Amino acid sequence: MRRGIAATALVAALALAATACGGDASDGKDAAGDNAGGELSGTVTWWDTSNDAEKASFQKIAEAFTAKHPKVTVKYVNVPYGDAQNKVKNAFSSGSDAPDVIRADVGWVADFASLQYLDEVPAETVKKVDAEFLPAAAASGKYEGKTYAVPQVIDTLGLFYNKKMLADAGVQPPTTLEEVKTAAAAIKAKTGKAGLYLRGDDSYWFLPLIYGEGGDLVDAKNKTVTVDNAAGVKAFKAARDLVSSGAALTNATDGWTNMQTAFKSGEAAMMINGPWAVADTYAGDQFKDKANLGVAPVPAGSVKAGSPQGGHDLAVYAGSKNTAAAHAFVAYMTSQEVQVQSAKELSLLPTRTAAYEQPDVKGSEMVQFFKPAVDKAVERAWIPENGSLFEPLKVEYTKAITGASTPEEAAKTAGAEFRKILKGWK
Amino acid sequence: MAAHTSQSVAKAAGDDVEHGDVARGLSRRTGSGNRTGGNRTGGRGGLRRALATHWYAWAMVTPVVLVLGVIIGWPLVRGVYLSLTDANERNVSRTIGVRHIEATYEFVGLDNYAAVLSDPVFLQRLAWTVVWTVACVSITFTLGLALANMLNRDFKGRAAYRMALILPWAVPGFVSVFAWRFLFNRDNGILNKILDGGGISAVPWLDDPTWAKFAVITVNVWLGVPFMMVALLGGLQSIPGELYEAAEMDGASAWQRFRHITLPGLRAVSMTVILLSTIWTFNMFPVIFLLTRGGPGDSTEILVTQAFREAFITSPRDFAASATWGVLILALLMIFALVYRRSLRKQGEVW
Amino acid sequence: MTTRTRGRRAPLASVGLHATLLVASVVAVFPVLWILLTSLKPAQHAITTDFVKEPTLGNYTYLLESSHFLSWFANSVLVAGVTTVLGVFIAATTGYAVSRFKFPGMKPLMWTLLITQMFPMAILIVPLYNLMGDLGLLNQPVGLIITYLTIAVPFCAWMMKGFFDTIPIEIDESGRVDGLNPFGTFWRLILPLAKPGLAVTGFYAFITAWGEVAYASAFMVGEENLTLAGGLQTFVTQYTSNWGAMSAASVLIAIPAAIFFVFAQRHLVAGMTAGATKG
Incomplete structure (x- = not known):
């Protein structure tokens, strides 16, 4: 109910404020002619990948676009994030029933752009993106010097912890993996519960470990695969060590279910997760008092602490029949007002620099925590193959963390698989 | 003495079966013979005569032949062709709005086959697929046979048992697989909870390669037993009761009766269900895909899920490799069917 | 449907028969039954192994409406x-x-x-x-x-x-x-x-x-x-x-x-x- 009122207020505010935004977004491309007289029309289909806890809010915001452009109908479709890269490709390659606008993980943009599926962002908007958005976020929408997507939210991983459980065990939030192990031992001794839940069935969770050892998956500048160098092997070792030492729980299947269940019910005192999990976590029994949830930077490995820069961009399909309205919709969805709204409601991080000055954003504890973490987050190589690396990496990461293969084997095989994808790389 | 008698009885049963087949064969021949007689018009060319004689039959099969040709034949040919190219999602033709991008993939001969066959992954997948198929079919058959034998008696509550046992077949497979995944959950599943109550520590059902293999086989057996049971029960009920009575009068033991009457009597049914079940299991996609997605790691990946992975999960999507795996799977199955048929022929089955 | 009467079974064999069939039936029915029970739990507690404490049709209304x-x-x-x-x-x-x-x-x-x-x-x-x-x-x-x-x-x-x-x-x-x-x-x-x-x-x-x-x-x-x-x-x-x-x-x-x-x-x-x- 509260949300409903907020959305209505937002619509009213936007109807007044953001018309300019929609106007210049459509300057770039008027081929469809639907901008005649400055009025947009038709249908814009948006494929959103936000999760169960977020989607109702986004649907409301998206449909409010109609208040601004009465002749445009927004069709909201939720496509679960897990399958979205595939499903988007299916739709884009066939053109049948394809969306006009997609919410793409920052890792997918280069892939879709290289397949010529994306429509370039109009020049006016590009100027704004370059001037008003966080530079790291803006970089994710670019491919070969052109801008194909506008950043919607930015995120990174952090260490979520249960304040009460840590206090009961008499430990501070750990800052290194070694401290994680000692803290876990104390938690085990005092409460009988597990210290950390570390996801083992998704290779995104491997990134903080490899960054922590000073490594990376690939070195795009020198066209070199680096997952199998010494730092990579150490990262696989660290993952296995956390599990075999009893400091961390993990699963090879149903990791999300078990991670959220364990953390929300107090079976595990800490987990590594991103802002997208905040809304769902607050629904747990342990966090009825929201203040019980604390977030700290990911623990450092032997070299440093590093977490991946993630987030989502909005992009327009090159085959869209309604590109003008689609670009206007993207401009609206990435406008400051909408970003502030989703920061407030969903604890998602804005991509606009100025948004962080807004009281609603300043007032969000999660955003306040994650912002410095995002500033220090490791920027990934925005290459088309970015998304392709995770599937083979997942296989090896799962094997290594569950002890089905040694860290050395895992690193070696992952490196070989990467070189199959990145033809000609060292 | 007793054994000898029951053997002869079994032979009689076998004869009976064959007799039935012969009769059916005869009737078919009679039918077509009459047809030929009725339509003899004394045409000149062989083709014309054939057309005059057989046009009814040909007209009747036309819809199926057309449909098979268009939606199976053409894709099959194309699949084989794709396996000889380097097609992937970056070079196949695609339509983006008004823009059409032409295909640029090239013919590469047998390169894909060389690549797949020389990769140790193929042998790993093949070995596990064979283990998976043999384990599933043999366990399913054994359990199905045992249950069918139990249900093929007259006792109170038979109908209720039968209904309960048939349930796994009645529920759509994908629903059951999700149900099992829920039960198997290591940290929050009911199975481990029950084991815990018995003092057994958590079993990593879907988290350990060996246990995951065990788990996928369990689920597939659970799904497959009702079909097997029902088919074999049908077979059991078609064995004349007199055979058993005669054998019993000769003093044959329960095991002898089973060995010499039941098993031979079930030959025809068994052969068919084993063949069907083997093919189904070999190609069983949903159980693996929905339960483990081939994991943990790649330990439960069978040939079909691997082919699916190449085309739809890895990126860039490798259409050529997927087609190559598909052709290899088909070749393996056809070899299996031919060998199976030959061995049946040797044993005198008409199939 | 031919059913044979093949002498009388020993009581022990009969118990064995029923025991085996009963176990088999439980195995066949249990996963489906457990899902049925789970569907009646509140959504936040779906992933627990407790039996239904406060039965609700919430999952069904969510399913049909949302x-x-x-x-x-x-x-x-x-x-x-x-x-x-x-x-x-x-x-x-x-x-x-x-x-x-x-x-x-x-x-x-x-x-x-x-x-x-x-x-x-x-x-x-x-x-x-x-x-x-x-x-x-x-x-x-x-x-x-x-x-x-x-x-x-x-x-x-x-x-x-x-x-x-x-x-x-x-x-x-x-x-x-x-x-x-x-x-x-x-x-x-x-x-x-x-x-x-x-x-x-x-x-x-x-x-x-x-x-x-x-x-x-x-x-x-x-x-x-x-x-x-x-x-x-x-x-x-x-x-x-x-x-x-x-x-x-x-x-x-x-x-x-x-x-x-x-x-x-x-x-x-x-x-x-x-x-x-x-x-």
């Missing part, structure tokens, strides 16, 4: 239904022809029908995917129906041949005596007799299409276009876990199927032994 379950259901019914009707319709005459006549090309046709049934979806999925893409039929029920016909047509033809084999040849002869051509015989005399067979064949074709996962996962996108097999997957993914909705959906799918099966099982069994096993 998810696309009903669209998925409708899509599945549409796709499986049309596939079945077309499959039976296209295949019926062929089943009859190969059952009654001997004609040049029959052997190869029989072989083709048999072999296509062992086709792994892996061989056809990529070409069909590209074909549907070129025709603009991806993500459309029509595309999925055409795809499912590759499974249904050979299967129906093969199975119906089995049924027609069980209809006495004398009926054909009487038709001919009355001056009917083979089409007339088929249409007027044989088809009415084969109705139960058609129904059973149709049923198998229906459940095969109903439960298909691979094509449905690869071809259909966007929440509201999915079939049930694809839709259920969206409840539990890499980043979502809605086991409450999943269990409620499972129950709503399983119960009608199970009831139907229980009532129809006698016919199905008869049909299968006539069709599938007399190949």
Whole structure:
């Protein structure tokens, strides 16, 4: 109910404020002619990948676009994030029933752009993106010097912890993996519960470990695969060590279910997760008092602490029949007002620099925590193959963390698989 | 003495079966013979005569032949062709709005086959697929046979048992697989909870390669037993009761009766269900895909899920490799069917 | 149904029999029963092993009001239904022809029908995917129906041949005596007799299409276009876990199927032994 009122207020505010935004977004491309007289029309289909806890809010915001452009109908479709890269490709390659606008993980943009599926962002908007958005976020929408997507939210991983459980065990939030192990031992001794839940069935969770050892998956500048160098092997070792030492729980299947269940019910005192999990976590029994949830930077490995820069961009399909309205919709969805709204409601991080000055954003504890973490987050190589690396990496990461293969084997095989994808790389 | 008698009885049963087949064969021949007689018009060319004689039959099969040709034949040919190219999602033709991008993939001969066959992954997948198929079919058959034998008696509550046992077949497979995944959950599943109550520590059902293999086989057996049971029960009920009575009068033991009457009597049914079940299991996609997605790691990946992975999960999507795996799977199955048929022929089955 | 009375069983054997069957029945029923119980728990507690404490229909209301379950259901019914009707319709005459006549090309046709049934979806999925893409039929029920016909047509033809084999040849002869051509015989005399067979064949074709996962996962996108097999997957993914909705959906799918099966099982069994096993 509260949300409903907020959305209505937002619509009213936007109807007044953001018309300019929609106007210049459509300057770039008027081929469809639907901008005649400055009025947009038709249908814009948006494929959103936000999760169960977020989607109702986004649907409301998206449909409010109609208040601004009465002749445009927004069709909201939720496509679960897990399958979205595939499903988007299916739709884009066939053109049948394809969306006009997609919410793409920052890792997918280069892939879709290289397949010529994306429509370039109009020049006016590009100027704004370059001037008003966080530079790291803006970089994710670019491919070969052109801008194909506008950043919607930015995120990174952090260490979520249960304040009460840590206090009961008499430990501070750990800052290194070694401290994680000692803290876990104390938690085990005092409460009988597990210290950390570390996801083992998704290779995104491997990134903080490899960054922590000073490594990376690939070195795009020198066209070199680096997952199998010494730092990579150490990262696989660290993952296995956390599990075999009893400091961390993990699963090879149903990791999300078990991670959220364990953390929300107090079976595990800490987990590594991103802002997208905040809304769902607050629904747990342990966090009825929201203040019980604390977030700290990911623990450092032997070299440093590093977490991946993630987030989502909005992009327009090159085959869209309604590109003008689609670009206007993207401009609206990435406008400051909408970003502030989703920061407030969903604890998602804005991509606009100025948004962080807004009281609603300043007032969000999660955003306040994650912002410095995002500033220090490791920027990934925005290459088309970015998304392709995770599937083979997942296989090896799962094997290594569950002890089905040694860290050395895992690193070696992952490196070989990467070189199959990145033809000609060292 | 007793054994000898029951053997002869079994032979009689076998004869009976064959007799039935012969009769059916005869009737078919009679039918077509009459047809030929009725339509003899004394045409000149062989083709014309054939057309005059057989046009009814040909007209009747036309819809199926057309449909098979268009939606199976053409894709099959194309699949084989794709396996000889380097097609992937970056070079196949695609339509983006008004823009059409032409295909640029090239013919590469047998390169894909060389690549797949020389990769140790193929042998790993093949070995596990064979283990998976043999384990599933043999366990399913054994359990199905045992249950069918139990249900093929007259006792109170038979109908209720039968209904309960048939349930796994009645529920759509994908629903059951999700149900099992829920039960198997290591940290929050009911199975481990029950084991815990018995003092057994958590079993990593879907988290350990060996246990995951065990788990996928369990689920597939659970799904497959009702079909097997029902088919074999049908077979059991078609064995004349007199055979058993005669054998019993000769003093044959329960095991002898089973060995010499039941098993031979079930030959025809068994052969068919084993063949069907083997093919189904070999190609069983949903159980693996929905339960483990081939994991943990790649330990439960069978040939079909691997082919699916190449085309739809890895990126860039490798259409050529997927087609190559598909052709290899088909070749393996056809070899299996031919060998199976030959061995049946040797044993005198008409199939 | 022949039942033998083979002397009296020892009481011990009888206990053993019941014990074994009871265990087997529990194993068969338990997963479904557990899902039913889970569906009655509040959604936040779906992933616990407790028994139902505060039963609620919340998962069902969520499913029917806030998810696309009903669209998925409708899509599945549409796709499986049309596939079945077309499959039976296209295949019926062929089943009859190969059952009654001997004609040049029959052997190869029989072989083709048999072999296509062992086709792994892996061989056809990529070409069909590209074909549907070129025709603009991806993500459309029509595309999925055409795809499912590759499974249904050979299967129906093969199975119906089995049924027609069980209809006495004398009926054909009487038709001919009355001056009917083979089409007339088929249409007027044989088809009415084969109705139960058609129904059973149709049923198998229906459940095969109903439960298909691979094509449905690869071809259909966007929440509201999915079939049930694809839709259920969206409840539990890499980043979502809605086991409450999943269990409620499972129950709503399983119960009608199970009831139907229980009532129809006698016919199905008869049909299968006539069709599938007399190949």
